[in-house]
Amino acid sequence: MDIIKKLGQICKDIKELEDASLLDKALCAYAAISNKDKTNIELSYTSVMRELRKNQTQNVRKFQEKFKEVFEKALDEDLEDPEEIALTSALKYIHWK
Numbered sequence: 882m883d884i885i886k887k888l889g890q891i892c893k894d895i896k897e898l899e900d901a902s903l904l905d906k907a908l909c910a911y912a913a914i915s916n917k918d919k920t921n922i923e924l925s926y927t928s929v930m931r932e933l934r935k936n937q938t939q940n941v942r943k944f945q946e947k948f949k950e951v952f953e954k955a956l957d958e959d960l961e962d963p964e965e966i967a968l969t970s971a972l973k974y975i976h977w978k
Contacts, residue, residue, distance in 0.1 A: 886962070926968060929977070940975040947971040 888907070895907050926948065933941045948971040955963035 924968065924972070926964070929968070929972065933975075937975075944971050944975050947974040 891907060895903050929944065930941070933944055948967045951970040952963050952967035955966045960966060
């Protein structure tokens with residue numbers, strides 16, 4: 882397992898422990914070494930859908946279609962972590978903030 886993926890898993894574990902200070906430090910480290918927005922590690926398909934249905938109903942279908950398209954392509958190409966790839970792509974597609 883590479884260091885970026887391992888640190889991402891550590892961030893998820895810390896989040897479950899509910900240590901906000903330590904989580905913030907870990908997310909900053911993750912963002913620095915992965916060149917990703919630190920908030921993305923905290924997101925899941927389910928949490929995004931919940932937020933979209935609550936506040937951005939116009940983006941629900943767009944998000945779902947883009948996620949499915951990219952996820953299937955990532956699976957076909959046997960890429961590592963297709964869920965993360967699809968989630969990131971779908972979030973960018975709907976201009977998630």
